[in-house]
Amino acid sequence: MNDKTAPCEAASSEIQSGETVSDDVTKHHKYQSIVSDGRCGASQEEWQHFSQILGLTGDLLPVVSNSHKKISPRSSIKSIGKAPSILNRDGEIIGMTGWTNKSPSKEDVSKWSIQLDYGICIQTRRVRAFDIDDREQAQAITDVIRKFVGPLPRRIRKNSDKCLLAFRLPGNLKKRIIRTEHGGIELLGNGQQFVGCGTHPSGARIEWEGGLPAVIPALTLDQMDSVWNALEKQFGVAPTENKPSNRHQTRHDAFKSDPVAKALHDAGMVLRTDSTGKMDIQCPWADEHSTESSVSSTSYFPAHTGGYSKGGFKCMHAHCDGRNISHLLNYLGLSDVYGSDDLTATDHDDWPDIQVGAYTDDSQESFPVDALPPVLRDIAQEVARFTKTDVSSAAVVGLSVAATAVGKKATVEERQGLLHHSALFLAIIADSGERKSPVFNNMTQPLEKWAAGQKEYHDQEVVKVKAENELIDSKVASLKRQSLKASDAERETIIGQMTELSGKRKQNPASPRIYSTDVTEEKLCQKLHAHGGAFAVMSGEGRQVFDSILGKYSGGKRTGDGIYLAGISGDMITRDRVGNETTGPEDLYIPDPCLNVCVMVQPDKFREVLNHPALRESGLLARILPVRPASLIGSRFEEADEQGLNEVIMGDYCKMITEFLSLKRPNDLENGKPKPHRARLGAEAAEARRLWHNVLEQKMGDGHELEGCRDIAAKAVTQAVKLALVLHLLENPKLLSLEQSEISLATWQNAQSLGEFFLKSAISFRDTERSDVKRLIKWLRQNKSPTITVREVMRKGPRPRPRLTNAQDVNDVLEVLCDASIIRLGSTGNVWDVNPRLF
Numbered sequence: 001m002n003d004k005t006a007p008c009e010a011a012s013s014e015i016q017s018g019e020t021v022s023d024d025v026t027k028h029h030k031y032q033s034i035v036s037d038g039r040c041g042a043s044q045e046e047w048q049h050f051s052q053i054l055g056l057t058g059d060l061l062p063v064v065s066n067s068h069k070k071i072s073p074r075s076s077i078k079s080i081g082k083a084p085s086i087l088n089r090d091g092e093i094i095g096m097t098g099w100t101n102k103s104p105s106k107e108d109v110s111k112w113s114i115q116l117d118y119g120i121c122i123q124t125r126r127v128r129a130f131d132i133d134d135r136e137q138a139q140a141i142t143d144v145i146r147k148f149v150g151p152l153p154r155r156i157r158k159n160s161d162k163c164l165l166a167f168r169l170p171g172n173l174k175k176r177i178i179r180t181e182h183g184g185i186e187l188l189g190n191g192q193q194f195v196g197c198g199t200h201p202s203g204a205r206i207e208w209e210g211g212l213p214a215v216i217p218a219l220t221l222d223q224m225d226s227v228w229n230a231l232e233k234q235f236g237v238a239p240t241e242n243k244p245s246n247r248h249q250t251r252h253d254a255f256k257s258d259p260v261a262k263a264l265h266d267a268g269m270v271l272r273t274d275s276t277g278k279m280d281i282q283c284p285w286a287d288e289h290s291t292e293s294s295v296s297s298t299s300y301f302p303a304h305t306g307g308y309s310k311g312g313f314k315c316m317h318a319h320c321d322g323r324n325i326s327h328l329l330n331y332l333g334l335s336d337v338y339g340s341d342d343l344t345a346t347d348h349d350d351w352p353d354i355q356v357g358a359y360t361d362d363s364q365e366s367f368p369v370d371a372l373p374p375v376l377r378d379i380a381q382e383v384a385r386f387t388k389t390d391v392s393s394a395a396v397v398g399l400s401v402a403a404t405a406v407g408k409k410a411t412v413e414e415r416q417g418l419l420h421h422s423a424l425f426l427a428i429i430a431d432s433g434e435r436k437s438p439v440f441n442n443m444t445q446p447l448e449k450w451a452a453g454q455k456e457y458h459d460q461e462v463v464k465v466k467a468e469n470e471l472i473d474s475k476v477a478s479l480k481r482q483s484l485k486a487s488d489a490e491r492e493t494i495i496g497q498m499t500e501l502s503g504k505r506k507q508n509p510a511s512p513r514i515y516s517t518d519v520t521e522e523k524l525c526q527k528l529h530a531h532g533g534a535f536a537v538m539s540g541e542g543r544q545v546f547d548s549i550l551g552k553y554s555g556g557k558r559t560g561d562g563i564y565l566a567g568i569s570g571d572m573i574t575r576d577r578v579g580n581e582t583t584g585p586e587d588l589y590i591p592d593p594c595l596n597v598c599v600m601v602q603p604d605k606f607r608e609v610l611n612h613p614a615l616r617e618s619g620l621l622a623r624i625l626p627v628r629p630a631s632l633i634g635s636r637f638e639e640a641d642e643q644g645l646n647e648v649i650m651g652d653y654c655k656m657i658t659e660f661l662s663l664k665r666p667n668d669l670e671n672g673k674p675k676p677h678r679a680r681l682g683a684e685a686a687e688a689r690r691l692w693h694n695v696l697e698q699k700m701g702d703g704h705e706l707e708g709c710r711d712i713a714a715k716a717v718t719q720a721v722k723l724a725l726v727l728h729l730l731e732n733p734k735l736l737s738l739e740q741s742e743i744s745l746a747t748w749q750n751a752q753s754l755g756e757f758f759l760k761s762a763i764s765f766r767d768t769e770r771s772d773v774k775r776l777i778k779w780l781r782q783n784k785s786p787t788i789t790v791r792e793v794m795r796k797g798p799r800p801r802p803r804l805t806n807a808q809d810v811n812d813v814l815e816v817l818c819d820a821s822i823i824r825l826g827s828t829g830n831v832w833d834v835n836p837r838l839f
Helices: 006-016 023-029 031-036 044-053 106-113 138-149 221-235 246-257 259-266 325-332 374-387 391-409 436-443 445-483 488-502 521-530 543-550 562-569 603-610 613-618 647-662 683-699 707-731 733-737 745-766 768-783 790-796 807-819
Strands: 060-064 085-087 093-095 118-123 127-132 154-157 160-168 175-180 183-188 193-199 205-208 241-243 270-273 279-281 298-301 312-315 410-415 418-420 425-429 534-539 573-580 584-590 594-601 624-627 677-681 740-743 823-825 832-834
Touching (some): 044 060, 175 221, 259 279, 374 391, 374 436, 391 436, 391 534, 425 603, 436 594, 521 534, 534 543, 543 603, 562 594, 603 745, 683 745, 807 823
Parallel strands (some): 425 624
Antiparallel strands (some): 118 193, 127 183, 154 160, 154 205, 193 205, 270 279, 298 312
16 A cells, blocks of 8 residues: 555545535645645645744644654654654654754745645644543533633544644643543643644544634633633543643653652752752751851752752852762762762763753844845845855845835835835944945945946036026026016016026936935935935945934934935925025925935944834834844955956946936826836735735734734835835846836745845844843853853943843843853852853
C-alpha cells in the first residue's frame, strides 16, 4: 500500500459509507481534493489560514499525520499524529527537539505547507483550549462553556464525540484537569499543543465545526476561571489537578529526586519553596548569626535552578560569608552526593547555558533586500560593499530617492476611493562612525546629477522671467503715469489694462533641487508650494531635521511636525500669514501634498523624538519607518586591490531615477494640471492585502500582541501599499507614462515583506525594556566584570541610559538577566555574579 495514499483511502471509504460532508467543510477544507491528491496532512489553504488570517505563524508546528509512516528507531516519540514531528531523510518520523522554544517564520510555515504528510500543531502559548475527552458528556460540557462565554471555535472529527474548544488568553497559564465520570476535561496551557488540522491516527480528518474559524475569541482570566469552576462543579468527580507546564513538571520531578532537597524536607528545615524552585531554609549555623534571620536569608537552589548546574547554597549573614554548597552537604552528611566534583569551583561548568530569547538575543532581523527590484537591489549591495556598511542603509535611502523622483506623478489605489502618493518617512538610526554620509552621498547621486544638469536651463528661465516681469512692470508704470491725467472713464480702462498686465507676471521657476537637508517648517511649506506640492527632506545627518520637528526653532513649546504630518498623509495644507514689508502677505494653498523624508541620525536624537509625548499623540511617530543597520565596525578591513564603485551599476540606477524625474505627465482636461498615473492592486494582490490587514487588525485587539502599539500597526498596511507603488514602478519605469497599471501579487508580497520588516523595527524601538537589557548585556561583555551591583549600573552603566538611573529600573533589568542565566545573586545580597559564558 502506498504510504501517501493509505490514510486517505480510509477517509474516502468513510464518505462512501453514506456520510456527507457539509458545504462549509467542503469550502474550507477541500476534503475531496485532499483525498484525491494523497494529502494526509493539512492543506496549503489551512496552513495559510492559521498563519495569515489568525496570525499564529510563530505558534505553528508540523505533525506527521500519515499513520503508515514508521517512527525512527532513534526517536523517542511514542505515537503518530499527536505531537510535533517531522520526517527525516529516510522518510521516518522523528520528534522536534525543544519545540516549546521554537517560534517559526513564514518561510518555515511555507516549507511545511507543501508537505503532504504534515498536519498543523498549534502551541498553546496564546491560543488555549478546553480539550473535552468525555464522549458521553461532550455536548453538555460544550453547552456550559458557551453559556458563560458564547460560542468558541470547536474542533471535531467524524468518528468521535470528543472535541476541543479554542480561545485566546495572554500570560502564563498552567495545565489543569477535571476528572469526569466518563473521561476528563483538560485546560491546555503553556508548554502544550493540540493538532489543528490533518488526519487523526484513526483515519478521520480533523475538522472545525462550521469551517475554519474566522477568529479565535479572547477570554479574560476571570471568565476562564468562572467557566472552569462551573465545569468542575457540574461534571467533576475529583478535585482539579493543576499541572505545571512541561518545563515546570521536569523541574518538579528533579526536586523529588534531589537528595539534598529530600534531606532538607526530612529535617524540617524548608520554610518555603517559590515558583522558581528556590528553597528558603533554616540556616544550619543560625546560632552564629549576630542578627535575626528573615525567611529569605538562607536558601538552597536545587540543580538547574538559580543559575546552578548542580546545587547552590546562599546565606546572607556575615558569619556565613564563604560558606557554600559543600558546607551544607557536609552538615547533612551528603558530602559524596556529587561524587568527586569540585563544588567550590566557579568556572563555566558551574553555570548553565545562557537562555537566548527575546531579551537576550543580540541578532538583528536582516533587511529583506531580495524584495527590492534588481536595479535598486544591485546598487544597494554595491554601495554597501564599497562603503563596508550594512545593506539596509543604502536600500532605505534608495527607496526614498525613488519615491522622491516619482513624487506626484503617480498614485496607488489601496482600495476603492483610497488613493496615496508614495510619501514615506524613512529613518536610518546609526551611531557616529557608521559611515552614514558616504552611503547617503552615493545613493542620492542621481538627484544631485539631475539638479546639476537642470541648473543652466533653470538659470536661463530665471533671467527670462525676470526680463518679462520687468517689461510688464515698465508698462504698468507707464499706464500709472497716464492715469494721473486721464478722465474717470479713461482711468477705468487703464486700471483694467494694468490688472491684466499684472496678472501676466510670472513666479520664478522652482529650483531643480527637489530636496533639502536642513529646513524650517515655514520654509518647507514654501518649498512644497513652489514645487507643486512635491518635495523631500533628506539628510545624511538628520539632527537638525529632528530638532526642527521637535520645535527647537519654533519658539515656545510648539512642535514643528505639522507640515511633515500633512505632507506624508496627503492632507491639504493652507498657510495664511500677514508677512512683512519685504515679503508681503503669504497665502499658500497645497491641496494634495507629497512629502518624502529620509534622514540618518544617531540613536540618542531618535530616542529624544520617540520620548516626546506630543509627537506620539500627533501620529507622526507612527508614520516613521525606522531601521537600525547592523554595525560592521571592527570588520571593515581593506584589501590592497579593492575595486572602486561599479560605474555600470551606478549608471543603471541613475538612468532609472532620471527617467522618473524627466517624465512629464499629460495635463488633466478638467483642471489643466498633470494627471498622475494610477496603479491598482490586482485581484490577488488586493486579496493578500486584505488578509494581512485583517491579521493586523485582530492582533491590535484588547489583550493581543499589538495592543500596545496600535498607532504603528494601524498604518502598516498603508505604508506597504506606498512601498508597493515604488517597487512596481522600479520594476518597469515605462509604466509611469501610461494612464494606469496593475500591481502583481509578487510585487505586493515583496512590499508586505518590507512593511513587516519596518513594523517589527518600529515596535522594537518602542520596547524600552528590551533595549535596556540588550545595552546592559553589551556593557557587561565589554567590561568583563565577574560581578555587578545596582549602584555600578547606575553610576557607570551603558550610556546613554534614559531609564537606568534609578534602582527600581535597574533591578527590573537585572531580574530579566537572572531569568536568562546571565547573572545570579552572589554571596552578599547586593552583588550579582556574572555568568563567565557571557564573555
